[in-house]
Amino acid sequence: MNMTVVGGKKGLALCVLEVLRRHSSQERPMTMAQIEDGLRSEFGMQAGRNAVARNLSLLRELGYDIGKGPGGKGVYLEPVFSDGELRVLIDSVLLSRYIPSDEARVLIGKLQGMGRPGFSDGLRGVQAVDKWNRTHNRDFFERMEALTRAIAAHVQVRFQYGHVGTDGQLHDDGRMRQAHPLALICAQGQYYLLACYEGAQEVRHFRVDHISGLAATELPARTAYDLPDFHGGVDMARYAAEHRYMFSGVPMRVRLRVPVSKAGQVYDAFGQYARMTPETDGENMVVQLTSSLENMRIFALQYAGICEVLEPEELREMVRQDVEKIARKYEI
Secondary structure (H helix, E strand, C coil): CCCCCCCCCCCHHHHHHHHHHHHCCCCCCECHHHHHHHHHHHHCCCCCHHHHHHHHHHHHHCCCCEEECHHHCCEEECCCCCHHHHHHHHHHHHHCCCCCHHHHHHHHHHHHHCCCCCHHHHHCCCCCHHHCCCCCCCCHHHHHHHHHHHHHHCEEEEEEEEEECCCCCEEEEEEEEEEEEEEEEEECCEEEEEEECCCCCCCEEEEHHHEEEEEEEEEECCCHHHCHHHCCCCCHHHHHHHCCCCCCCCCEEEEEEEEHHHHHHHHHHHHHHCEEEECCCCCEEEEEEEECHHHHHHHHHHCCCCCEEEECHHHHHHHHHHHHHHHHHCCC
């Protein structure tokens, strides 16, 4: 490790903090002598025991959680996150397909740096970032920040939108869109912009990693509270349940018949927004929820072998026709 020379005593507290962050843990508290050695070897600073003690007290006054070792011997810096919490966060980055490889690698590095000494040793072989299926677009976080600012400022945005071609690359359709940004939501492993066009009531969904050429305008935008899809309030959890597959459409009351043994799958898909009522046969249950038809159509087809649409009749007919088309494809 290259030594960074810090002159003067004004930075002593920060250097003490960094030495503790790099080398201390509850299992390995550092003595005053070890902290002095760390200051000397890593920052070229000479500090006596009293100076180190004063700066430890200062750090505690500033709110840093500095604990004592067994029997009061040595000190250590409590990590912001436990090893388990950091592992979950790192795995979340790996599984987040909307984060480009380069940005995912940087973010994982930052999370690793927040771990206790030796934390990274347990992650070898886990971080094959490039092997995961990731977004085709760059600068994801810049787009997220720009959209967040536009939503907060209530201004319209202009952007191009693309699709992935047979070459596996993203291609925009050559059309510049202008829309009222309403909210950002994470669903089905992707981030979506919820927006509507001028004069329209329907909420549309745009994958953030498929947006390019994004620019905010100075034109005022509508807010989510103005639209019927949000029932007078922005409840993202309910909206995600009603639009599980991010298809637009007005949510409607839906009833399904599903085996009781599949209650877990129903709950995973819709959570508390699905009411499950066992039937008298003890084997099946009626599931009642609110969803747009196209979203529920995909769910019913995904579980076609176990799920029967009871109502509305329009949805039942849509699924029946889909199943007939599927059957014709597999006729012998």
